[in-house]
Each structure stands twice: as C-alpha cells, then as structure tokens.
Amino acid sequence: MKSVSLHTLGCKLNYSETSSIAGDFSSKGFILKEYGEASDVFVLNTCSVTENADKECRQIVRSVIRNNPETYVIVTGCYAQLQPEEIAGIEGVDLILGAGEKFKLFDYIHNFEKKDYSCIYRSPVNEIKEFDEAFSADSDLRTRAFLKIQDGCNYKCSFCTIPQARGSSRSLEIGKVADNAKMIIDSGYREIVLTGVNTGDYEYQSGENRFRLIDVLTELEKLNIDRIRISSIEPNLLNDEIISLVKSSAKFCNHFHIPLQSGDPEILKAMRRRYSRELYRDLIYKLKDEIRDVGIGADVITGFPGESQKQFENTFDFVNSLPVSYLHVFSYSERKNTDAVMLPGKVEVRERKRRSELLRKLSDKKRFDFYSGFTETLQDVLFESVRNDGFTEGFTTNYIRVKVKDTSSLENTIESVRLISTDGIKPVLAERINVSAFSDN
Ligand code: SF4
Structure with missing residues (x-):
C-alpha cells in the first residue's frame, strides 16, 4: 500500500x-x-x-x-x-x-x-468553469467543518491575483450545499464555517430561479446544526436581509470577518474596492447595534503604492474609531500581472513593515478591549482537543478563543463557561461552572 x-x-x-x-x-x-x-x-x-x-x-x-x-x-x-x-x-x-x-x-x-x-x-484560467466540491475538518475531533459554497471572483481589486489563479465566480448548486451540510452534520460536526473566495457573491441560477447567499443561509438554518459561521464577507454584500436572518436565529454565529483593506478614500479607490469608508463605517455600527455581542474582524493592507504617511494615518485613525474586535494585517506585496504593480509611489518595504507593526499593536489593543468586555460573563464555547499544556481550547460564537484547565470530557462539546481573565493575545482563561456535577458522573 x-x-x-x-x-x-x-x-x-x-x-x-x-x-x-x-x-x-x-x-x-x-x-x-x-x-x-x-x-x-x-x-x-x-x-x-x-x-x-x-x-x-x-x-x-x-x-x-x-x-x-x-x-x-x-x-x-x-x-x-x-x-x-x-x-x-x-x-x-x-x-x-x-x-x-x-x-x-x-x-x-x-x-x-x-x-x-x-x-x-x-x-488557462478563463477555461475553468467547473465547481469542485469540497468540505473539510479542523481535526479528527469533528468540531468545525469548512464547507465550500463558492469559488473564483469577478471583482478586479487592483492588488489581487486570485481571479487569475482561481477564475471567475461560480457557486455550488443550492441543493448540493444542503446535501454536503447534511453529510457534515451526520458525521458529528457541531459547526459549519462557510468558505469561498467571495462568499457573499454566491449566485446559482436554476431555470427562472436565482439563488443568492441569503437563500443558502435560509436553507442551512433549517438543518439540525448547532452553529453556522458566515465568516468572511465583502462589506458591500453584507445586506440587511442577511443581518436580519443572523439576528433572528441562534444558529448563526454573531461573528463576521469584513475586509476593509484601507480607511483612506483615495487608496480604497486605487485598490478598486467596491465600497466607501462611509459604507464600511455604517455597516460596522449597524452590526454593533443589531447583533448582540457581535465580534468583527477586518483585513487591512499597509504600504499600497502611493500610500502616504497621512493616508496610512487615515486608515489607523479610522480603524481605531470603529468597534472592530481584531485585525488581520498584511504588508502590500507586489504581484505580477496586477494593475497595482504599475502604480507609482512605491512604499519602502521597511516602511510597510513599520506600518503593519503599528496596526498589529492596535489589533492587540482592540482584541484586549473586546475580550475584557466579556470577563465574568458566561459564554457558550465549542471545545476542541486537549492541548499539550493541559488546557482545552475552543471558540465562543463571537470568536473569542477560550481555554479551560483540564479535561478531555470537554472535547467536541458546547459548554457554558465563565470567562476569567485576558491579556488580549493569548486565549481567555475560563472556568467551568457546575464542575462537581460533572465530576460526579
Ligand atoms: S481581494 Fe477578494 S474581492 Fe478583490 S479581487 Fe481578490 S478575491 Fe476578489
């Protein structure tokens, strides 16, 4: 063999x-x-x-x-x-x-x-039309499964090679999304994380019917699953219908990852992103108002060609002013055959790294503030495996990573625990409530 x-x-x-x-x-x-x-x-x-x-x-x-x-x-x-x-x-x-x-x-x-x-x-990438189905596990424990519902991208962000690498946007037939989700549930998974290149752009045409992401979410909501996480979605595609569905059903995680890339209007335009900073800001506040305890992550790129110190500060100040919980920060990287690579105003690599470092520190502060808001509260955590250091880790619905000392009995369970302390970087320390009831078993 x-x-x-x-x-x-x-x-x-x-x-x-x-x-x-x-x-x-x-x-x-x-x-x-x-x-x-x-x-x-x-x-x-x-x-x-x-x-x-x-x-x-x-x-x-x-x-x-x-x-x-x-x-x-x-x-x-x-x-x-x-x-x-x-x-x-x-x-x-x-x-x-x-x-x-x-x-x-x-x-x-x-x-x-x-x-x-x-x-x-x-x-050649323009000949790729098929949708290849896929879903995966994060571990043998069968806690979270990543379900691919969409591939490719029709957007033309000036820095991005993904459309050249994966082709144009295409989506899995809605019935097959539900079938794959049922297989995942039957295998014992507790959470489904939707994945795609541009998940919010899901679109499947069947005869007269055109299905969008809201239709997929509505179908998945009917299934017997504990959690559904939308995860990453472009800000211009996170609409009121989706927000209202997420708000109305306990199955949807109160967590979104919403790429920002820049908080400066001119840089956003040069990146060819499809929203303004005003739209982004209004969306974040709407989510904060509508969805209880929502956790919001954002991607940001530093050192895009032509980004001046002032424009970087605009991004920094913009992010600082928003109730986001954490950032994923990337230094701009020249990619062949993109429009951005031809733009003037190259920012030195050292300066890109310096700006990234400042934003990463801001992210640590944001995460600390967000996590701290939940200390002494009870939160439902989906626990994964016991780690080498003797802690069991897992995530809350709003994407706080939590750790509890001991015990293998928590693996692949959802249990309400009390959050105790955080440094904003490592997982939040938590304790089990009702431990005696568990130890009696
Ligand atoms: S950054 Fe995202 S939305 Fe923009 S082209 Fe790349 S994959 Fe598409």
Whole structure:
C-alpha cells in the first residue's frame, strides 16, 4: 500500500480542498500520513497571496525533497496556476497541477514513479468553469467543518491575483450545499464555517430561479446544526436581509470577518474596492447595534503604492474609531500581472513593515478591549482537543478563543463557561461552572 501526506498553505478554502484531495487518495487505498512523516507521495496545496507565500512554498518543497528524496512530489493551488515554471525549476518536483486540474489528479498520474523532469498540467484560467466540491475538518475531533459554497471572483481589486489563479465566480448548486451540510452534520460536526473566495457573491441560477447567499443561509438554518459561521464577507454584500436572518436565529454565529483593506478614500479607490469608508463605517455600527455581542474582524493592507504617511494615518485613525474586535494585517506585496504593480509611489518595504507593526499593536489593543468586555460573563464555547499544556481550547460564537484547565470530557462539546481573565493575545482563561456535577458522573 502506498502512503501520502498533504500540506496546505493559505486560506480556509484551500484547507477544505486539501481535505477533499486527501479523501480521493483514501478512496484509492492510500494510507494518509501526517505532514512531516515520510510518505510515497507528497501533495502541497499552495497560496500565492504574497511574495512570502510563494517563498514558503518553495522552502517546503525543497525541505520535503531533502528529507525524503524518493517522495513523488505534487504541487497544486494558486501558486501552481500562476507560476508553474517557477515551481518546475525546483529539482525533484514531479507534477504541477493548475486550478482546473487540482481535483483530477488521478487522471494525470497512475504509477507515481519519479522521473528526472516535472510535468505541468494547467488550463488557462478563463477555461475553468467547473465547481469542485469540497468540505473539510479542523481535526479528527469533528468540531468545525469548512464547507465550500463558492469559488473564483469577478471583482478586479487592483492588488489581487486570485481571479487569475482561481477564475471567475461560480457557486455550488443550492441543493448540493444542503446535501454536503447534511453529510457534515451526520458525521458529528457541531459547526459549519462557510468558505469561498467571495462568499457573499454566491449566485446559482436554476431555470427562472436565482439563488443568492441569503437563500443558502435560509436553507442551512433549517438543518439540525448547532452553529453556522458566515465568516468572511465583502462589506458591500453584507445586506440587511442577511443581518436580519443572523439576528433572528441562534444558529448563526454573531461573528463576521469584513475586509476593509484601507480607511483612506483615495487608496480604497486605487485598490478598486467596491465600497466607501462611509459604507464600511455604517455597516460596522449597524452590526454593533443589531447583533448582540457581535465580534468583527477586518483585513487591512499597509504600504499600497502611493500610500502616504497621512493616508496610512487615515486608515489607523479610522480603524481605531470603529468597534472592530481584531485585525488581520498584511504588508502590500507586489504581484505580477496586477494593475497595482504599475502604480507609482512605491512604499519602502521597511516602511510597510513599520506600518503593519503599528496596526498589529492596535489589533492587540482592540482584541484586549473586546475580550475584557466579556470577563465574568458566561459564554457558550465549542471545545476542541486537549492541548499539550493541559488546557482545552475552543471558540465562543463571537470568536473569542477560550481555554479551560483540564479535561478531555470537554472535547467536541458546547459548554457554558465563565470567562476569567485576558491579556488580549493569548486565549481567555475560563472556568467551568457546575464542575462537581460533572465530576460526579
Ligand atoms: S474581492 Fe478583490 S481581494 Fe477578494 S478575491 Fe476578489 S479581487 Fe481578490
């Protein structure tokens, strides 16, 4: 029997897709090994969102080949679609599969015998029309599953290569979304996290009927699941219907991740984002008013071409003024074949990093303030596995990471615990209430 190990870089969507590829190997009789263990075949599902992501991919491939020169190495994902020749230049890579070929791996390779050259199979991105279904687990515990409902993107943000890597927007038929969700629920998962490149742009046409994200959410809400997390959604697509559904049903997590990218109007325009800072601000306050205890994350990019010190400060002050709970901060990274790369006013890499550092400190403060608002309250937490340090960790519905000392009996349960203390960086320390009742069992 042959063995395979797989590794994922990048977003939740990639994780869900790697899980599906792993499932294909399993059904062909392969033994699944952990990443880092020696295996006959190694699959790397790559990201290409920044230059660093590309670099990390190259480092991983080289290290796998160094430690296990006989392994048959397959590289797929966004980097493979965008720069296959660059990957083929790494000695020991056997097969490179683009976005359209990722799920047809066994059509391209049968015997997994190493040769002294690499094969590239990659369709032009504008020919990619199919939707490849995927859903995944975060661990063997079956707590949270990532369900892919949409792929690709029709937006043309000037800094982004994702439309070139994944193609135009396409969505999973609404009936299949419900079927996949039922499979996830039947396997024992407690939470479904919706994933896609631009999830809010979900659109499926069936005859006269056009289904949007609100229809998907309405269908999922009818199922017997504890939690549904929308997670990332573009601000211009988070509409009143969705907000009102989330507000009306306890199954939806009171948590949104809403990309901002810049708080400066001119930079937003140069990025070709589809909203103004006023729309963003009004949305955040609406969520705060309408949805109890809502947790809101935001993505921000620093050092976009032409971003002056003043424009950076506009972003800093804007974010500082908003009731967001945490930030994901990225330093701008030049990507080939994007419009932004041609813009004047390059910001020095050191300065990009300095600005990112300032925003990360702001994020720590925001998170501390947000977490502190819940100390001494009782919160429902979906617990994952016991960690090496003896704590069990999990998430509240509004995305506070919580840890409780001991106990394996919490794994994959939702339990109400009292939040005790936080430093805003590490998980919030919490205690079980009613412990004696549990220990009597
Ligand atoms: S919305 Fe913009 S940033 Fe997001 S994937 Fe589409 S083009 Fe890229």
